[in-house]
Amino acid sequence: xxxxxxxxxxxxxxxxxxxxxxxxxxxxxxxxxxxxxxxxxxxxxxxxxxxxxxxxxxxxxxxxxxxxxxxxxxxxxxxxxxxxxxxxxxxxxxxxxxxxxxxxxxxxxxxxxxxxxxxxxxxxxxxxxxxxxxxxxxxxxxxxxxxxxxxxxxxxxxxxxxxxxxxxxxxxxxxxxxxxxxxxxxxxxxxxxxxxxxxxxxxxxxxxxxxxxxxxxxxxxxxxxxxxxxxxxxxxxxxxxxxxxxxxxxxxxxxxxxxxxxxxxxxxxxxxxxxxxxxxxxxxxxxxxxxxxxxxxxxxxxxxxxxxxxxxxxxxxxxxxxxxxxxxxxxxxxxxxxxxxxxxxxxxxxxxxxxxxxxxxxxxxxxxxxxxxxxxxxxxxxxxxxxxxxxxxxxxxxxxxxxxxxxxxxxxxxxxxxxxxxxxxxxxxxxxxxxxxxxxxxxxxxxxxxxxxxxxxxxxxxxxxxxxxxxxxxxxxxxxxxxxxxxxxxxxxxxxxxxxxxxxxxxxxxxxxxxxxxxxxxxxxxxxxxxxxxxxxxxxxxxxxxxxxxxxxxxxxxxxxxxxxxxxxxxxxxxxxxxxxxxxxxxxxxxxxxxxxxxxxxxxxxxxxxxxxxxxxxxxxxxxxxxxxxxxxxxxxxxxxxxxxxxxxxxxxxxxxxxxxxxxxxxxxxxxxxxxxxxxxxxxxxxxxxxxxxxxxxxxxxxxxxxxxxxxxxxxxxxxxxxxxxxxxxxxxxxxxxxxxxxxxxxxxxxxxxxxxxxxxxxxxxxxxxxxxxxxxxxxxxxxxxx
DNA sequence: TCGAGAATTGTTTTT
DNA sequence: CAATTCTCGA
Numbered sequence: 141x142x143x144x145x146x147x148x149x150x151x152x153x154x155x156x157x158x159x160x161x162x163x164x165x166x167x168x169x170x171x172x173x174x175x176x177x178x179x180x181x182x183x184x185x186x187x188x189x190x191x192x193x194x195x196x197x198x199x200x201x202x203x204x205x206x207x208x209x210x211x212x213x214x215x216x217x218x219x220x221x222x223x224x225x226x227x228x229x230x231x232x233x234x235x236x237x238x239x240x241x242x243x244x245x246x247x248x249x250x251x252x253x254x255x256x257x258x259x260x261x262x263x264x265x266x267x268x269x270x271x272x273x274x275x276x277x278x279x280x281x282x283x284x285x286x287x288x289x290x291x292x293x294x295x296x297x298x299x300x301x302x303x304x305x306x307x308x309x310x311x312x313x314x315x316x317x318x319x320x321x322x323x324x325x326x327x328x329x330x331x332x333x334x335x336x337x338x339x340x341x342x343x344x345x346x347x348x349x350x351x352x353x354x355x356x357x358x359x360x361x362x363x364x365x366x367x368x369x370x371x372x373x374x375x376x377x378x379x380x381x382x383x384x385x386x387x388x389x390x391x392x393x394x395x396x397x398x399x400x401x402x403x404x405x406x407x408x409x410x411x412x413x414x415x416x417x418x419x420x421x422x423x424x425x426x427x428x429x430x431x432x433x434x435x436x437x438x439x440x441x442x443x444x445x446x447x448x449x450x451x452x453x454x455x456x457x458x459x460x461x462x463x464x465x466x467x468x469x470x471x472x473x474x475x476x477x478x479x480x481x482x483x484x485x486x487x488x489x490x491x492x493x494x495x496x497x498x499x500x501x502x503x504x505x506x507x508x509x510x511x512x513x514x515x516x517x518x519x520x521x522x523x524x525x526x527x528x529x530x531x532x533x534x535x536x537x538x539x540x541x542x543x544x545x546x547x548x549x550x551x552x553x554x555x556x557x558x559x560x561x562x563x564x565x566x567x568x569x570x571x572x573x574x575x576x577x578x579x580x581x582x583x584x585x586x587x588x589x590x591x592x593x594x595x596x597x598x599x600x601x602x603x604x605x606x607x608x609x610x611x612x613x614x615x616x617x618x619x620x621x622x623x624x625x626x627x628x629x630x631x632x633x634x635x636x637x638x639x640x641x642x643x644x645x646x647x648x649x650x651x652x653x654x655x656x657x658x659x660x661x662x663x664x665x666x667x668x669x670x671x672x673x674x675x676x677x678x679x680x681x682x683x684x685x686x687x688x689x690x691x692x693x694x695x696x697x698x699x700x701x702x703x704x705x706x707x708x709x710x711x712x713x714x715x716x717x718x719x720x721x722x723x724x725x726x727x728x729x730x731x732x733x734x735x736x737x738x739x740x741x742x743x744x745x746x747x748x749x750x751x752x753x754x755x756x757x758x759x760x761x762x763x764x765x766x767x768x769x770x771x772x773x774x775x776x777x778x779x780x781x782x783x784x785x786x787x788x789x790x791x792x793x794x795x796x797x798x799x800x801x802x803x804x805x806x807x808x809x810x811x812x813x814x815x816x817x818x819x820x821x822x823x824x825x826x827x828x829x830x831x832x833x834x835x836x837x838x839x840x841x842x843x844x845x846x847x848x849x850x851x852x853x854x855x856x857x858x859x860x861x862x863x864x865x866x867x868x869x870x871x872x873x874x875x876x877x878x879x880x881x882x883x884x885x886x887x888x889x890x891x892x893x894x895x896x897x898x899x900x901x902x903x904x905x906x907x908x909x910x911x912x913x914x915x916x917x918x919x920x921x922x923x924x925x926x927x
Numbered sequence: 928t929c930g931a932g933a934a935t936t937g938t939t940t941t942t
Numbered sequence: 943c944a945a946t947t948c949t950c951g952a
Contacts, residue, residue, distance in 0.1 A: 200942085201942080254941085329942095393941075393942090394940095395940060492938065493938090493940085494939090494944095551928090555928045687942095688941075728940085
C-alpha cells in the first residue's frame with residue numbers, strides 16, 4: 141500500500157486516501173490527475189474497500205478508459221480489467237441494453253448519429269410541409285439537443301413555447317421523438333435521458349446499480365451536462381462515495397450542453413463534501429505556465445487557483461504574426477522538421493477543422509508524415525455508413541433510415557417515386573419500411589419490373605440474414621459479402637475512380653475492426669446462451685457508434701499530430717504550435733457576436749488555456765494577417781488572447797510594415813518587434829528557421845530522424861491515417877510510371893512526371909501538376925497512380 | 928430514373 | 943472555396 145502512495149505529493153496522497161464521502165478534486169492542467177485517479181482505484185482495491193467491479197470510473201473518451209484500465213492493471217496486475225471504466229455514453233448503453241424493454245424499446249435499439257438525426261429531421265420537415273429555410277434541421281436539432289440536455293422533454297417544451305416559432309419547434313420535437321421510437325432508435329442524448337428515465341421509473345433497477353458501485357469516480361467533471369449530473373447523483377445516492385475530478389478552467393464543451401455549474405457548485409449539491417486542489421504542475425516549463433496563467437487570469441467565473449511548477453524555466457513561448465495563412469502553415473511545418481523533437485512529440489493545434497487543410501498540403505509537399513485527428517470521423521465516411529446501414533437493416537429490421545440510405549445504393553433502379561410509394565404504404569399500414577418492402581406485392585401502382593427490383597432488395601437482405609442465422613458466418617465474412625454481393629464495390633469503382641482505392645481501404649479497415657471485435661467479443665463470457673449471430677452483430681454496431689475520433693488515434697509511429705483544440709484535451713506534447721490566433725477565428729466570430737459575449741469569450745479563453753498547457757517544453761503561437769474563408773480573403777488582427785500574454789514572458793515577432801521583397805523574405809522577420817515599445821534582450825528562437833540569420837540558416841539542430849527506425853512495427857496502420865503515415869514500414873518500391881507519364885495524386889490531382897530520382901531512402905519524383913505547379917514528392921508518400 | 932452541371936449554402940468546437 | 947442540394951435534359 142505504501143507503493144501506491146510513493147511518488148505522490150501531499151495533496152495527491154490526500155486525494156488518494158480520502159475515500160469516503162463526496163470529494164471534489166480540482167486538478168489544474170498537468171497536475172497528475174490521471175495518476176491520482178488510477179492510484180485511487182488501486183488504493184481502494186488494495187485496502188480491501190472494494191472489489192474491482194464495485195468501482196465505477198467514468199472517463200471522457202473510450203481511449204482514456206482503456207488507458208486507465210491498463211494503468212490500474214500495471215499497479216495491481218490482474219485487477220484493471222475488472223474495474224468498470226467507461227464513458228457516460230457506453231455505460232448508459234450497457235445499462236439500457238439490460239433493461240430498456242421496460243421503457244417499451246427493443247433491446248437491440250440502434251443509435252443515431254448526427255447524420256442520421258439530420259436525415260430524420262429532413263424527412264419530418266418535408267412531411268409536415270415546413271419551410272426548410274425557416275426551420276433548418278441543424279438549428280432545430282440543436283434546440284432539441286439543448287432541451288434534452290436540460291431534461292426538457294417534448295411536452296415540457298410545448299408548455300414553455302410562447303410564440304408561433306417555438307410552437308412549431310415543439311411540433312417538430314414531438315414528431316422527432318415519435319419517429320425515433322418507431323425506428324427503435326436512440327440519439328446520443330437519449331442514451332443519457334433514457335437511463336435517467338429508467339432509474340426514475342424503476343427504482344429497483346437503480347438500486348441494483350447503486351448497490352454494485354460502492355465507489356464512483358468521474359473524470360473531466362467540468363464537462364458534464366445536467367443529465368450526466370443527474371446520473372451521477374442517482375448512482376451515488378446509496379454510498380455517497382463520489383469523487384469527481386476536474387478543472388473549471390478547462391471547461392470547453394458548453395456548446396454540447398456541459399454545465400459548468402456542476403463543478404462550480406459541487407459542494408452545494410453534495411453537502412459535506414471535501415475539496416482538494418492540485419496546483420502543482422508537472423508538465424510544462426515555468427515560462428509556458430506563466431504565460432498560460434496570465435491568459436486565464438482574465439476569466440472571472442472561476443475557482444481561485446494558481447498553478448505552479450518546479451520545472452525548469454525553459455525557453456520563452458513565441459508569438460509570430462505571418463502575412464498569410466499559407467505562410468503560417470509553411471513556417472510551422474518547417475519548424476516541425478527542424479525541431480529537436482521528434483514529429484510525434486509535436487502537435488499543431490487550431491480552432492477549426494477547416495484550418496487543417498493548409499497544414500496538410502504543406503506536410504504532403506514536404507513529405508512530413510502526419511495524422512489529422514478529427515474532421516470527418518471514420519464512421520461517418522460514406523462508404524462506411526453505407527456498409528453499416530446494410531448491417532443495421534440485417535440486425536434491426538425496423539431501421540427506416542438505414543433502408544432509405546441504401547435502398548438504391550448501389551443503383552438498382554429504385555427511384556424516388558417508387559420509394560415514396562413504399563413510404564406511403566408503410567405509413568398506411570403502420571409498419572416499418574423494411575416490412576413494407578417485404579409486402580411489396582400489396583403496394584398498388586407498381587409495375588412488374590419495379591416489384592421485382594424491390595423483391596431483389598429484400599431477397600438480398602434475407603440472404604444475409606440467413607447467412608448469419610443459419611450458416612453462422614463471421615462478421616468479417618458478412619461484411620465482405622455485403623461489399624461484394626451487393627455490387628457495392630463495383631459501383632464505387634464506377635462512381636469515383638479516384639477515391640475508390642481509399643474507400644475500399646476504409647472498408648478493409650472496417651472489416652479488420654470487425655474481426656478484432658469478434659475476437660474480443662467471443663472471449664467475453666457475459667453473453668446469454670441462446671443468442672444468435674444477430675445479437676453479436678447488434679453489439680458490434682453499438683460499439684462502433686460510440687467511438688470518438690480520438691479513440692482511434694494510434695500512437696505508434698513517428699508522425700506529426702494535427703487537431704483542433706478540443707481534440708487536444710487531456711493530451712500533452714513536447715512542442716505545441718497554436719495556430720490561427722486571430723480575432724474572429726480564435727476567439728471565433730460567433731463568440732464575439734452574441735448578445736452577451738462575455739460568457740462565450742471566457743469559454744474561448746479556456747480553450748486557449750487548454751491549448752497552451754498542452755505544451756511541455758516549447759510553445760509557438762501564430763496568426764496570419766490574411767486568410768481565405770468561404771472563398772473570400774479577409775484580413776484580421778491578432779487575437780485578444782495575444783494581448784493578454786505577459787509582455788516580458790513571450791517573444792513576439794511581427795512582420796515589418798514595409799512592402800515585402802520576396803528575395804529576402806526571411807529578413808522581414810529578422811528583428812522581432814517588441815510590442816508597445818517594450819524592450820528586452822531577445823532570446824534566440826531556434827525553430828522558425830531564418831529568424832536569426834537572414835535566410836542562409838545555420839541550423840545545426842538534428843532533424844529528428846533518429847526516430848524513424850524505432851517505430852514498433854507489426855501493428856497495422858489504419859487506412860484512415862492516410863497514405864502518408866508509414867514511418868519505418870515504408871518500403872522502397874519502384875514506381876510503375878516513368879518520366880513523361882501522366883499521373884494522379886490524391887491531393888494534387890493530375891500532372892506530368894518530370895523526373896524520377898533514385899535516392900537512398902525512396903524515389904523522389906518531380907511532378908508538374910496541372911493545378912498546383914511543380915512539386916517534389918517521395919514516391920512512398922505521394923501514392924501516385926498512372927493514368 | 929439518373930447524371931451532369933448549376934445554384935446555393937455555409938463554419939466553430941463533438942460524445 | 944468546398945460540399946451539398948437543385949434542375950433539367952435524356
